[in-house]
Amino acid sequence: MMGSYSYPGNKRVLITVGDHQVSFRFDMTLEVIIAEKGADGSILNEKYFLLPGSSAEELCNIIQNENVHEVICGGIEDEYYQYLSWKKVAVFCNIIGPVEKCLDAWRRGVLVDDTIFR
Amino acid sequence: MGNTIDSAVIDGLFPSPVSLNAVLDEIPRGVLLLDTHGRIVFMNRTLCAMTGYDVSEAMGLSCCNIIRSSICSGQSPCIEDDGNEVAADPVTIVTRQKQKIPVRISRVALRNLTEEAVGFLEIVEDLRARQKTGDEANYGWRPGNLVGVSPRIKKVFSILPMVAQTDSPVLITGESGTGKDVIAESIHLNSERARGPFVKVNCAALPETLLEAELFGHLKGAFPGASESKAGRFRLANNGTIFLSEVGDLPAGLQSKLLAFMDDNIVYPVGSHRGVDVNVRIVAATLQPLDQLVQQGRFRSDLLFRLSGIRLQLPPLRERVGDVRLLLEHMLRLASENFSKTIEGFSDKVLGILLDYHYPGNIRELKNIVEYAVSVCRSENITEKDLPDYVAEGTGGGGQGHGLMMPVAHLVQHSFGQSNGATWEDTEKKMILEALVSARGKKSRAADVLGWGRSTLWRKMKKYGLE
Numbered sequence: 001m002m003g004s005y006s007y008p009g010n011k012r013v014l015i016t017v018g019d020h021q022v023s024f025r026f027d028m029t030l031e032v033i034i035a036e037k038g039a040d041g042s043i044l045n046e047k048y049f050l051l052p053g054s055s056a057e058e059l060c061n062i063i064q065n066e067n068v069h070e071v072i073c074g075g076i077e078d079e080y081y082q083y084l085s086w087k088k089v090a091v092f093c094n095i096i097g098p099v100e101k102c103l104d105a106w107r108r109g110v111l112v113d114d115t116i117f118r
Numbered sequence: 119m120g121n122t123i124d125s126a127v128i129d130g131l132f133p134s135p136v137s138l139n140a141v142l143d144e145i146p147r148g149v150l151l152l153d154t155h156g157r158i159v160f161m162n163r164t165l166c167a168m169t170g171y172d173v174s175e176a177m178g179l180s181c182c183n184i185i186r187s188s189i190c191s192g193q194s195p196c197i198e199d200d201g202n203e204v205a206a207d208p209v210t211i212v213t214r215q216k217q218k219i220p221v222r223i224s225r226v227a228l229r230n231l232t233e234e235a236v237g238f239l240e241i242v243e244d245l246r247a248r249q250k251t252g253d254e255a256n257y258g259w260r261p262g263n264l265v266g267v268s269p270r271i272k273k274v275f276s277i278l279p280m281v282a283q284t285d286s287p288v289l290i291t292g293e294s295g296t297g298k299d300v301i302a303e304s305i306h307l308n309s310e311r312a313r314g315p316f317v318k319v320n321c322a323a324l325p326e327t328l329l330e331a332e333l334f335g336h337l338k339g340a341f342p343g344a345s346e347s348k349a350g351r352f353r354l355a356n357n358g359t360i361f362l363s364e365v366g367d368l369p370a371g372l373q374s375k376l377l378a379f380m381d382d383n384i385v386y387p388v389g390s391h392r393g394v395d396v397n398v399r400i401v402a403a404t405l406q407p408l409d410q411l412v413q414q415g416r417f418r419s420d421l422l423f424r425l426s427g428i429r430l431q432l433p434p435l436r437e438r439v440g441d442v443r444l445l446l447e448h449m450l451r452l453a454s455e456n457f458s459k460t461i462e463g464f465s466d467k468v469l470g471i472l473l474d475y476h477y478p479g480n481i482r483e484l485k486n487i488v489e490y491a492v493s494v495c496r497s498e499n500i501t502e503k504d505l506p507d508y509v510a511e512g513t514g515g516g517g518q519g520h521g522l523m524m525p526v527a528h529l530v531q532h533s534f535g536q537s538n539g540a541t542w543e544d545t546e547k548k549m550i551l552e553a554l555v556s557a558r559g560k561k562s563r564a565a566d567v568l569g570w571g572r573s574t575l576w577r578k579m580k581k582y583g584l585e
Contacts, residue, residue, distance in 0.1 A: 024183050024186045024190060028190075057456065074186065076216055086490065
């Protein structure tokens, strides 16, 4: 969907989305945004995808197929968290708030687990 | 109700006003108060323990962000509610600690004296203790995910029902990945406290000052950044079980405070001289040799004795003869269900490789290997190409020893038992260094070799100055 990286040093993130907010549960997500940032922190590419149904397994597949390095989500079951960690994907979990603010914090490299944007 | 429940009282029923907050906190089910927009006004202590969020964090957020139930998808039922009582069929919630918990949620509209809807009351009931398996019905014991027939593990399993029925502190020891967490939760779920909360705290995850506030709570303004009072994990675990993992990493100051708590069951939040009675059972776990830490003066002997009311030593997988095959089948079934795949089994060659493998990361590593294989497998049987490279390569080669990654932790763990005067730190440091060398400096790969998470490796490298 996103194609190959324009530069190997770029980073790609997948954000689980629901109504412009980070979706509250990884396994119930129906929309995602995949964004790519350059070494200078600028967003180079950002795409929005609607999923045909909610499935944690399908999301894991998308994350691997799209070469995503990092995931931003709300609640996530330990099993999928461990699986993604095993696949070397960093997961920022328990994130609550508008997607825009999360993406900006990720872009600036200041996003941490459990952040609540009010 | 106003903006804060702290000032809300029940007036007129008793000789003097009673705090509503205190009443709701004593209810052994999760209680949630929402405004008409479905935003959280209050959560009681049981619900805080269940979800992992404090009231101060949850206040003002949409309930779906905190409760995260499977009925929250789409439009929140609160928004279009007609005010009638709703009792949802058993659903699941995902907690901050990444646990999926079956619950039943009941909701009713709250109305003022003129019948105008002013908010909602939700009751969240934890159903974990009610989910009986066939084993429980037959034998009165719910083994959960406990799998094994080897004499070493059967000995542990056989005493678990008795352990669960007592209220003594339990100390679970064993290497990383041997299932200490699973055993601790099984003990809780089969105990009289099963309907109470099971609260897990990783003693190695936080620095001392934060850990103290996390465990015992703090008052507003007790230290810079403490903008709200916090109940602390011990109070959240009231009438339930608190599981202190990595208790060997508990800082000295907190060891004394934990000991004092075990003496009188009173919690003193940071910044307060007023104690709070708490009724919790303590289950602790560690992979460190606590007796050795006591000899080195790094762990209080009196705390060790108090924690060791009942001591369970979990054997490493390599000493559980016959269990690898069972666990492989068990994990294969679970992973196939999770990944919605129909995989019948392992090819003979793969089975041989997996049965010969030494699993330095124990059951956690076995589970990861099977999940990896299931996720990449595209046929009915798992073949050699579906295995992670280090497993397939490590045991191949016709008895030429093990490959790049496999043996490090295993060999060091064996040599640890035979070492003369080597401390645990020395051994662990050596394990890390050897893993890093064998992984050619790649930390993530070294973590896999050791059977640890990457954060654990990072923390230990920092501890030993190996960065």
